[in-house]
Amino acid sequence: MKVGIVGIGHGKFGRRSDATVQELAFEPFREALIDAGDITQHDIDATIIGSSPEYHKQRSLPGVVAEYLGVNPQPTWLTEAACASGSAAIRTAYVAIKSGMQEVVAVIGLQKMTELTTPEILALMGRVGDVQWESIFGTTFPGYYALYATRHMYEFRTTKEQMAMVAVKNHHYGTMNPKAMFQKEVTIEKCLASDKVAYPLNVFDCCANADGAACIIMTNEKNAKKLNDTPIWLEGLGCASAEMSVLRRPHLVGIPSTVEASKQAYKQAGIKPKDVDVADVHDCFTIAEIMAYEDLGFCEKGKGGKFIEEKQSYIGGKTPVNIDGGLKAKGHPVGATGVSMTTEIVKQLRGEAGKRQVDAEIGLTHNVGGIGQYCFVHIHGR
């Protein structure tokens, strides 16, 4: 029995001072119910929230969200895997449906980050490293990826210009996505001249903290065919972890959990990396997208810089990547991101992506939690 996605919804990402977390959740939930063929909240038999709870003033998110969405007394719970919480929720839904325990599940990726100040967020995110031995030196989240970037530059001659090219591409496609936080083109020069955050990363190498929510409705094969004439199937799911501390990682030029999770997903789906027609990868930083090309097998290890330089991740290249703008232009409301990626891939496979449509049979999402402590790779097909 296959598991399919029959409804998608996506709220506006950005600084959402106009809404509470539960109000943010309502936007894509409503859209997804309509998209799933006008089902109602009573047809949902479980609601799974993907979110990183420490950003919110409101404790225990599923409680307040389920009430606001009117999905009591059906079950609801939270999944947490830092920036991959959304994909963790999707995997949980897959397992629940596959087991027969649930039939129609709403997965909501949700985050409101701007209740905190930027230094508070930097402190909080820096603690996704080992707090005993690392955070005491004032590590930050960009700082960790910067450690990877410096080593990648040393081993493979990757350049800051190549990193900037990732930002240029993602902002370019962001202009075509009305739900994205930023809809402005940027240039390599502008990226390189932007404020320093953590050498070698500048502001334009980093995605932005944001508020937002996305929702998908997942169900079993029997229901999917009834509800929707174009269900998108989850054909392969991979999930892996890596050492919390970068000090205990085998190397600092790639994310080992990405390699492992993608192997699992390719195997289940019975495909090779070159079969992927469109991908949404975790570009929390420009270097992260470059490493993702390599770790997902779109190119050889060390050739990620060349891959973007040759525009292989643009529409028309070998593997179009983040043509919804990525985390970089959309903004990165931590828990919402994995679900947001999934809505884009579903749109691409349905042929509903408008100006940024590619001819796609197979789509991939790659969602990383922390600095690769968690990784989820999902392969979708028509």
Place this chain on the structure above:
Amino acid sequence: MPFHYFGKINFVPYTKVTKFADYLKDGKLMGTRCKKCGEFYFPPRADCIKCFSDEFEWVETTGKGRLHTYTIIYAAPTGFDDIAPYIIGVLDLDDGGRLLGWVDVPEEQIEIEMRLKAVPKIFEEIPDIKLYYSLEKIK
């Protein structure tokens, strides 16, 4: 000496390897070694990941090693803004294990794979005892 003396800001005051801070105050950089299989750990661990023994002993490391990678933090988190920008380096220790700490070498002289030594320090600008180590050129 409690472990909360380790770090400009300490987030975990309680640990089974709290003696690390005592040694550091005395100028010693210590790792742990599993008594059963001999595996060496830096940062120290109370429990062996290889053989699952919970018996360990303290072993001094020279702190010498090669700079694996580094970054310069300009946008600092709460509690570190007063010392930004600062350089964070990752050192591959000659004795095994890795260490993350502040690099006390001028930016323009830093090179990946350069030889450095982690030197135990007391953060003097702060009234309470605050211990750390800095990565310095080997004299």
